[in-house]
Amino acid sequence: MGKKVRIIHYINQFFAGIGGEERGSSPLEHCEGPKGPGVGIMQQVGDEAEVVRTIWCGDNLVNQEQERILPEIAVLIKEAKPDVVVAGPAFNAGRYGLACGMVGKLCSGTLSIPVVIGLFPENPAVEIYRKDAYIYPCAETAAGMRKDLPGLARLAVKLGKNGKLGPAIVDGYLPRGFRSNEFVEKSAASRSIEMLASRLAGNNPPTEIPLRSFEKVPAAPPVRDLRHATVAIVTGGGMVPRGNPDKLKQAFADSFGTYSIEGLAELPAGDFKGIHGGYDSTWVDEDPDRVVPVDALRAMENEGRIGKLLNEYVVLCGIGTNVAMSKALGARIAEQLKRREVSAAIYTST
């Protein structure tokens, strides 16, 4: 029979019974034992665990003065020697959610104490603190408290005992984004048939792969006068000088090349070659302008419709490049374009 899991619970001024939004600046306080929803947690955990201390602070205060308050919270947590910290549930409350996230980050970072927080999946704090703490998905409002506490409590106990949780799909928390390759019990084919059969029986089985969501970057303001603009070409199509002098990779790019087109009316076949590993390069080898349109832009330059075609183009092979690398390379390319005083750029991709 193991010892009881020691839980520290972080809540806000409302759940501590002090008051609502108008008491958002109430100071950092604590008490021994459970308070507010912590009482509910105690009821769920029975003999396995106990809430040894409850800490609360006004949401506005902790958000505005985090540099001062978080270290104080750290002291309060450390001295009570918890096995796990629980924050919230904050449902969809903005500032409370952020406060819970901050406590989560504090625990998993400097304190190295396992932590789980309860948040509504669309609470903005989720995206910010997703990797810093296990997040148990809760209802949108406190009306979901009774339904959500058992799950949150269960995770807290498991986390307090083991130090970490199993796969997100098994333990029921929001995936933090870490994925590991494992050999599981059933083949992918079997699992997909099971998933379909479950759907056909009217159920809603969880997906194994979350869909993509991309950062929204607002479009740059348009070019005012093309006739005075310097236009550059950037391609993900892997068209490089014959021999691939900079040894660009055919996939999983980690660098880009910059090559001169000074004085060229078009990109001559033979001198340039496609090395992209994801499409048949026969057509662009025959006519490299099919992926790096030097001829069309040179014609426009000669006709005065654009100010100037930049005398070099940028290239890499756009396959399999993950988002972080794409952003890093993209930023360096953007920097280079800015240094060359480029007004607008045409990108081509395959």
Place this chain on the structure above:
Amino acid sequence: MKLKRGYFSVTSCAFGRETSLSDGALTINREELTKLLLSEGGDTHVRSLELEIVCPGEDARIVHVLDTVQPGVKVEGEGEFMPGHLSDPTIVGSGTTHLFENVAVMECADLPWAGKSALLYARDAIVEMTGPASAYSPFSGTFNLVLRMTMKEGASDVEYDEAVRHAGIRAARCLARLIKDRAPDRTETFDFTQPVDPALPKVAYVTQCQNQGTYSNTYLYGKEVSNLVPAVYSPTELMDGCIVSGNYVWPCFKIPSFIQANLPVVMELSRMHGKTLDFVGVVFDRGHNNSHFEKQRVANLAASQVRRLGADGVVVSWEGGGNAATDAMLTLQTCERWGIKAAAFTFEFGGADGSEGVLLVDDVPEAKYLVSTGSIEKPTTIPQVKRVAGGDVLRLRKETGGDPEPADVQRTLDNITPFYCGGNQSGIGRLAGVGY
């Protein structure tokens, strides 16, 4: 159609005096078979052919792997196993077929990197027989007859492609002759001729292959499918090898002929047919279509076939990378929009720890029910091995020169792309990306 499959399982495989099968021991007369393969069909552009046997659990690796073929033979019913290859394109799928369950014929050759296309050349493919990467393909568990070939210079890609395929198929058929007139170890019968309880849900399978030119092609009844219009096939036609692979471009993204004749979704749905569901058919189509218009067109045509079958649900999978994912996702989307529930499985990216941005190259909002076949972006360290079959060197990274490197030493590969079937695109493997 109704098909009975008789399976033969061997417990050992070795070279010996006479090509024979006795009490589970498969013996192959090396000189005889080598001579047969080199002489049949005249000038096959094969300069040398050496046979090697690699057994499960051996401290070995196999390189330069191209296609892998199952030795099988039709005992009753029309056509030949793998119709259309050195045989007539007769419609198969009925009668009785005998198959070696755990013997595979592997065509291995260091095909010339003639240097023309940046996509269309055989990237070196590795099969690990032991160690952490052995479960990336099912062939660490089969007795593999490796055809180690070198090619004569001066021929075209089309000719090399045909030469290696014919050698593999001939070898497989030679072995299969041993089991034609014997009683199998076990049998399975798939009967699609009987009426099914109308209350059972109707399920279809869309299998989308790769066909982007020589060395990346898939063959349907003996011909590559560049102009394929999606159509419906009986599961038993696939079981009789109507789809043969000539796809060597990306080792992880391919489904070799052996697996095409034993697609796990086809096998499992067929076993459930009549009991818990009505497996209404397989839609076979081709991805990597070159424009959005063409991708949408193929997606619509494939979904239309699924709808015509009256399917309530569909499993969708594909062969190939991101370009093919788009076609398949559009297919899935069209099915969902028509009220047909879909599930699909795919590999993921995600970088080293899975948290770097995109997991999927492409998706549609309707792709809410996905199974993971694992991330291909994980580095894998393979050990030093005692023996390498199929070749002696590894040729990686053509775009920077592709110099040969020793194949037997320990090395860490950045990602799973060089591992044969590593992307698990038939769904046969248990590799999955698990989220934490």
Place this chain on the structure above:
Amino acid sequence: MQKEAERAGIPTALITAIPSVAKSVGVSRIITGGGIPYPVGNPSLPRDREIEFRKRLVEKALEAVGTEVKEPTVFDVSLA
């Protein structure tokens, strides 16, 4: 990659055969190109017509960088 240029204030337009992918990724200005192996061309056209087509694609791309856009926008160019 392209969004980083936008972030730095350089307007860009993408010529691609798969506008749906570009749209879902959030690229602002997208021109539907010729085909995956030939985004700025089309080898099934006679040579001089292909060059004309390429010019029209590039013109449309330039028109796009001169246009204010609020969200991912696809600009189409006819083949004929």
